[in-house]
Amino acid sequence: MQFWIIQAFNGISYGTLLFLLASGLSLIFGVMRIVNLAHGSYFMLGGYVALTVIWLTGSWLLAIPLAALTIAILGLGMERLFLRPLGFDPLRQVLLTVGFALLFQQAALDIWGGDNMDIKAPAALDWSVQVHGLFFPMYRIFMIGMAAAVALLLWLVMEKTRMGAMVRASVDDSEMARGVGIDTSRVSMAVFALGAFLAALGGVIGGAFIGVYPGLDFEILPLAFAAVIIGGMGSLRGALVGSLILGLMDNFGKALFPEISYFTLYAPMVIILAVKPTGLFGTE
Amino acid sequence: MLSSTRAKFLMVCALLIVVALVAPVASPYAKLLAARVCIIAVLAMSVDLLLGFTGLPSLGQAAYLGVGAYLTAILATSHNFGLGCDFFAVLLLGAAIGAVTAAFFGLFAIRASGVYFLIITLALGMVVWGLAYRWNSLTGGDNGINVFSRPTCVVSFSTDIAFFYVALGVYVVVLAGLYLLVRSPFGRSLVGIRESETRMRMLGYNIWLHKYLAFIIAGGIGGLAGVLWTHLSGIVSPDDVFLTTSVDALLVVVLGGPGTLIGAALGTALVVFLREYLSTVVPWWQYVLGGVYILTILYLPEGLMGLPARLRQHGSASAAREAVTARESASAESRP
Numbered sequence: 001m002q003f004w005i006i007q008a009f010n011g012i013s014y015g016t017l018l019f020l021l022a023s024g025l026s027l028i029f030g031v032m033r034i035v036n037l038a039h040g041s042y043f044m045l046g047g048y049v050a051l052t053v054i055w056l057t058g059s060w061l062l063a064i065p066l067a068a069l070t071i072a073i074l075g076l077g078m079e080r081l082f083l084r085p086l087g088f089d090p091l092r093q094v095l096l097t098v099g100f101a102l103l104f105q106q107a108a109l110d111i112w113g114g115d116n117m118d119i120k121a122p123a124a125l126d127w128s129v130q131v132h133g134l135f136f137p138m139y140r141i142f143m144i145g146m147a148a149a150v151a152l153l154l155w156l157v158m159e160k161t162r163m164g165a166m167v168r169a170s171v172d173d174s175e176m177a178r179g180v181g182i183d184t185s186r187v188s189m190a191v192f193a194l195g196a197f198l199a200a201l202g203g204v205i206g207g208a209f210i211g212v213y214p215g216l217d218f219e220i221l222p223l224a225f226a227a228v229i230i231g232g233m234g235s236l237r238g239a240l241v242g243s244l245i246l247g248l249m250d251n252f253g254k255a256l257f258p259e260i261s262y263f264t265l266y267a268p269m270v271i272i273l274a275v276k277p278t279g280l281f282g283t284e
Numbered sequence: 285m286l287s288s289t290r291a292k293f294l295m296v297c298a299l300l301i302v303v304a305l306v307a308p309v310a311s312p313y314a315k316l317l318a319a320r321v322c323i324i325a326v327l328a329m330s331v332d333l334l335l336g337f338t339g340l341p342s343l344g345q346a347a348y349l350g351v352g353a354y355l356t357a358i359l360a361t362s363h364n365f366g367l368g369c370d371f372f373a374v375l376l377l378g379a380a381i382g383a384v385t386a387a388f389f390g391l392f393a394i395r396a397s398g399v400y401f402l403i404i405t406l407a408l409g410m411v412v413w414g415l416a417y418r419w420n421s422l423t424g425g426d427n428g429i430n431v432f433s434r435p436t437c438v439v440s441f442s443t444d445i446a447f448f449y450v451a452l453g454v455y456v457v458v459l460a461g462l463y464l465l466v467r468s469p470f471g472r473s474l475v476g477i478r479e480s481e482t483r484m485r486m487l488g489y490n491i492w493l494h495k496y497l498a499f500i501i502a503g504g505i506g507g508l509a510g511v512l513w514t515h516l517s518g519i520v521s522p523d524d525v526f527l528t529t530s531v532d533a534l535l536v537v538v539l540g541g542p543g544t545l546i547g548a549a550l551g552t553a554l555v556v557f558l559r560e561y562l563s564t565v566v567p568w569w570q571y572v573l574g575g576v577y578i579l580t581i582l583y584l585p586e587g588l589m590g591l592p593a594r595l596r597q598h599g600s601a602s603a604a605r606e607a608v609t610a611r612e613s614a615s616a617e618s619r620p
Contacts, residue, residue, distance in 0.1 A: 035399050037531075082578070090399050091341060092581055095538050098531055099578040106570035218527045222410040225403045233400070259421070262414020266407055270392050273404065277395045 002134060007251050013140040015247020016147030017209065020202030021224035022231070022239040023154060024195025030171035030234025031184070031191045033090045037097040038078070039199050040221030041104035046071050046200025047212035048112045050119055060122045068200040075196025079189055105217060114214050119207030143205055150198065151240055158236060167191060171234050223250070226269045232282025241280060296546055300456060307448055315444035316516075317560055321552050322451035323512045326458050327529075328536045328548035330505035335534070336543030337466050338498045339478030341402040344389075344409025345533045348503040350416060350525030351385045352378035352510020357429035357520045358422070371435035375454070375511050382507020383500050385412075390499040394492060397481070409530050417522040428521025431514055441515070451512055455549070458505055462545055465501070474498055475543075539580055541587025550588050 025039050049070050050063035057063075078100060083093050121139045128135040158164035169177040170187045178184050203212070210216070227246045231238025245268055253264030272279060307315060327349055334340040356374055359365040366374035389408045396404050416423045423429065434441040441447045465471050473494055476484045485491055514520045532555065540551025555573065562569035584590055 029399070033399065035403055082582070086582070092585060094341070094399060094402060095534070096578060096581050098535060099574050099581065102531075102535075102577070103571060103574035106568075106574065110568070218531075222407055222527065226407050226410075229400075229403055229407065259419050260415065261418055262411055265414065266411045269407055273392050273395060277400075 003255075005134060007255050008248065009136060009140070011248035011251035012244060013143050013209075013247070014250060015227075015244040016144050017202055017206045018220075018223055018227050018247055019147050019240050019243035020150065020198050020205070021220065022227040022243045023151070023236055024191075024198040025224055026228045026231065026234055026236065026239040027167070027171075027191050028188075028195045029228070031167060031174070031188045032083070032093070033088075033174075034083070034093045034097070035225070036192075036195065037094060037221065038100040038104060039097075039195065039224060040217035040219070041101045041108075042071050042075060042196045042199035043203040043206070043220055044108060044212065044217040045074070045104060046203030047119060047207040047216070048108055048203075049200070050204040050207060051112070051117055051212060054119065060119070063119075064201065064204050067204045068197045071200030071203075072193045072197035076189060076193040079192040083192075084185065084189070101217060105214070108217075109214055112212075116211055116213040117207075118211050119204065121208040139208060143209065146205060150201070151236075154236055163190070223265075226266055229279055230269050230272050232279030235279070235281040238279055238281035292546075300452075304449070304452060307452075308445055312444050315448045317556055319444065319448040319451040319512075319516060321549065321556050322448070322455040323509050323516055324532070324536065324556070325549040325552045326455055326512070327506055327509040327533045328540070328552055329458055329462055329545055330502040330509070331533045332537045332542060332545055332548050333462060333466070333474075333498055333502045333505070335537055336541075336545075336547075337471065337478060338474045338495060340397070340495065340499070341399075341534065342405045342502065343402045343527075343530050343534055344393075344405035344407070344412075345502070345506050346525050346527070346529035347389070347409040347412035348382035348385055348506025349510040349513055349529065350412045350520075351381045352507030353514045353520040353524060354416065354423055354429070354510075355381050355507075356511045356514040357431050360431045360514075361429055367433060367435045369435075369437035371437055371441075375508060378511035379504040379508040382510065383504035385507070386500045386503020387496075389503070390496050394495045394499060406527065406530070409525075409527065413522055413525045413527070416525045423522070426522060428519050428523075430519050432518065434515045434518075447515065451516075454508065454512060458508065459545060459549075462505075466545070470494070470497070535577060537587075539577060539587055541589030544587070544589040547587050547589040554588070 021039060021043055024042075025036060028034065028036050028039075046067045050060075050067035053063040053066045054060055078097075082096055082100075086092050086096065125139045125142050128137050129141065130136075156164075158168060166177070166182045166187050167190075169180070169182055170184045174184055177187075206220075223246060224243075227242035228239055229242070230245055231240070231242030246265065249265050249268055250261070253261035257264055276282075303318070307318060310318065327345060330348070331342055331345050334342045355378055356366060359374060359377075360367055389405075393401060393404045393408060417425065419425075434447060436442070439446050441450055466474070473484065473489055476487075476489070477491055477494055481491055510520075513524065536551030536555050537548050538551070539554060540547030540549070554576070558569055558573045558576070562572060566572075580587060584594065586593070
C-alpha cells in the first residue's frame with residue numbers, strides 16, 4: 001500500500017511538471033496548428049536562466065519570474081520575427097522550430113557549459129511532511145500546488161475573460177475568428193509567449209527535481225508530446241489529464257517493469273491513438 | 285538538346301563516378317567522412333520518400349536505423365554472424381527488421397497526417413530509444429554494443445576505402461531503387477497524395493495502403509542504413525537512436541531539397557562538412573548550421589537543389605524587368 005501511495009504521489013508531481021510544458025504546447029498547436037519543437041529548449045533555458053539569476057542575486061524566488069519572463073520574450077521574438085512571416089504553413093514552421101532548438105542547444109552549451117547542474121530548492125521547501133510513516137517531500141507538494149494554481153488560472157482566463165474567449169475561438173475555427181474581427185495574429189503571439197513562459201516556469205521548478213543539463217531539451221520534449229497526444233491537441237483539460245497519466249505511467253513503469261519502462265510510458269498513447277486518433281479531449 | 289531530367293541523371297552519374305575515383309587518394313579521415321555521408325544520406329532518402337514525395341514528415345526515422353544497427357551488433361557479437369560474406373545477408377536482414385518495425389509502427393502512425401504524424405513518429409522513435417536504453421540484457425543499456433571488427437568478404441572492409449565503397453554501393457543501389465520507385469505509378473500516386481489527399485481518394489485510390497507501403501519501404505531503408513552505421517563506428521549505443529538522429533535526417537532533407545532524392549546527399553554532405561571540418565576551425569559552427577538551416581526554410585523552401593532554379597528565375601525576372609523598362613522608355617521617347 002505504501003508503495004502505491006508513494007509512487008502515485010511521485011507520479012502526480014512529475015505529471016504536474018509535464019503539465020506546465022504540455023499546456024503551452026497544446027495551446028500553441030490549437031491556435032497556430034504547429035508543434036513547437038523548441039518547447040523543450042524553453043524548459044531547459046528556463047532552468048539555466050534561473051541558475052544565473054540565483055548565482056547573481058542568490059534569490060530563488062526572484063529567479064522564477066525572471067527566468068519565465070526572459071524565455072517568454074524569447075518565444076515572442078521567435079514567433080514575431082520568424083514564424084509569423086511564414087504565414088500559415090505549419091510544416092515549414094515546425095521545421096523552423098527544429099532549427100531554433102539546435103541553436104538554443106548550442107547557445108546553452110556555450111553559455112552554461114556541459115555540466116549537470118541542480119537548482120537548489122530554498123530551505124523553506126526543503127523538508128518532508130510525515131503522514132502515517134510516509135514521507136512527502138514539501139518541494140513536491142509545492143510543485144503540485146504550483147501546477148494546480150497555474151491550471152486554475154489558465155482555466156479562469158480561458159473561460160471567463162475576453163482574451164480567453166478569443167483564444168478559444170481561434171482554436172475552434174481560426175478563419176471564422178478572423179471573420180468576426182478577432183486579431184488571430186495577436187492571439188497567436190500571446191499564446192506563444194504564454195507557452196514559452198509556462199515551459200520556462202516548468203524548467204525552473206523542475207530544476208530542483210530533475211536538474212538542468214545539456215540534452216534535457218530533447219529528453220523532456222517527447223514526454224510533453226505524448227501527454228498532449230493522449231489528452232488531445234488544443235485542449236487544456238486534455239493536457240492536464242494527459243500529463244497526469246504520463247507522470248503516473250512513468251513512475252509505475254520504472255518501478256514495476258524497469259527494463260521496458262518506456263514501453264509502458266508510450267503504450268497508453270499508442271492505445272488511445274488506435275481507439276481515438278484525436279486524443280481523449282481533442283475535437284477535430 | 286538534352287532534356288533537363290536526362291541532363292540531371294547524367295550529372296548525378298558523373299558526380300558519383302568522380303567521387304568513386306577520387307576517394308582512394310583522399311585522406312583516411314575524409315574517406316571515413318565520405319562513408320558517413322553515404323550512410324546518413326541513405327537514411328535521409330528514406331525520410332525524403334516520406335516527406336518529399338508522400339508529404340509525411342517523419343521525425344522518428346532513427347528508430348529503423350536503430351533496429352537495423354542493434355540487429356547487426358547483436359548478430360556479430362553474440363552469434364558471430366555477419367562478419368564474413370554473410371554480411372550481405374545481414375544487410376537484407378537489417379532492411380527486413382526495419383520494414384517489419386515500420387509495418388508495426390505504421391499501423392498507428394498512418395492514422396495521422398501532417399503535424400500529428402510528426403509527433404507520433406517522434407514518440408514511436410522514442411519507444412525504440414527507450415528499449416535500447418533500458419533493455420540492458422539485450423542492448424547493453426547505456427554503454428551500447430561494441431563490434432570490434434568489420435566484415436571480410438573477399439577483401440577486408442576494415443580499411444576505410446573498402447568500407448567507403450560498400451557504403452557508396454549501398455547508397456547507389458538505394459538511390460537507383462528509389463528513383464525507379466518514385467517514377468513508377470506507385471510513386472506518382474504518392475505525389476498525388478502529397479498534393480491532394482481528397483482528390484486521390486475521390487479518384488478511388490487507397491490512401492492508407494499507399495502511405496503504409498511507403499512507410500514500410502522507408503523503414504526498410506532505415507534498417508539498411510543501420511547495418512552500415514554499426515560497422516562505421518564499431519559501436520551502437522542509445523545515443524544513435526535518440527531524437528537527434530531523427531532530427532538530423534529530417535534536417536538534411538530539408539536543407540538539400542525535399543522530393544529530390546539527391547538533395548539528401550547534398551544536405552548530408554553540407555551538414556557533415558560543417559560539423560566535422562568547421563568545428564575544428566571555429567567553435568561556433570553549430571550556429572552556422574542552425575543559421576543556414578533557418579535561412580533555407582525561410583528563403584529556399586525547395587532547399588539547396590532549388591538554388592539553381594531560383595537563381596535562373598531571379599536572372600530571367602530581372603532581365604524581363606529591364607526589357608519592360610527599356611520598352612517603356614522607348615515608347616515614352618516615341619511620343620511627341
